[in-house]
Amino acid sequence: MALIALINGRRAIYFSARGFGNRFQSTERELDSRTQIDDDQFPVLNFKQVKSQRIARRKIVRAVVPPPRTEQMATDQDWGAVWPGPRSFNPSVVPLPLRQGYVSKKHQIPPGKFANAELMKIPNFLHLTPPVIKKQCEALKQFCTPWPKGLETEESMKKHFPVDFISSDYCHASPTIRNPLSRIVTIQLKLETLKLDKHARDKFLRLVGDRYNSDTDVLTLVTDRCPLKKQNYDYAMYLLTALFHESNVVESWEESKSEADMEYYDFQRNCSKVNSETILNWRKTDGEQRLSAPAGYGHSVEQLFNDGENEYNLAKYKEQTLSLLHLTN
Incomplete structure (x- = not known):
């Protein structure tokens, strides 16, 4: 006769026969060993805090x-060795x-220099002390050439180098170091340096338009x-070269322009010149040297017609007319 029972979730068979007593004891020992192995592999989860389970805290070692x-x-420290170049505040x-x-x-009082974020925000020039600047200038002298003779003054430099070249460079944080604004170029020069005659100057000014400043006599090309x-x-x-040569070109139709076709008043091509010279030479005979109108x-007269009537132009015209007729004291 056999008896079947469940022990720890496992099925065990018990025999009541006398001859099976030893087998029953061996089966019981085998079940106990299996239970011990299962307990070692799957420890019991304990939610209750036990003193023996506490882990000792690690000691913090402060440097x-x-x-x-x-x-x-x-006090006589070489500051150039301490702060050689631009850097954040330390x-x-x-x-x-x-x-x-x-x-x-x-x-x-304001916060000190330690743990002060305000001092780290602004750029500093602590590396540009007078001794360091002098030392750096001495180091750069070996790469410099002597200053050219004849360019000691600003007037002499403007005379030999009349064109000013203006551009801008930008430094910013972006995927590319090329800034679109750095491509813009500005060239400036005084118009008197081109040595243009009256016809070429008039044509040049018509070509450049509002790029010329009459108050400063400066031409600006951007x-x-x-x-x-x-x-x-x-x-x-x-552009500057093309404007210069084009203004000196005299077209065939320009020679045939009459007084009515002129865009401005030209004293040399006007009857006022003939009338003024007639007054100056009215007593002279054909053999005597004839006088020309004063410049x-x-x-x-040109200012009065071209710029309009104002107090200055009228006073200037009156003064020159009296001088022409010899009516001044």
């Missing part, structure tokens, strides 16, 4: 912080009692259509 460098620096290196920041209370700065510079110089009188 020994050395004193600031300013306390170890000598309070442990600068031996100055700097303060920066805003405080809400009236009688409070080029930005090319992608590179060098290309815009070459294009600006090409000051012609200029005053």
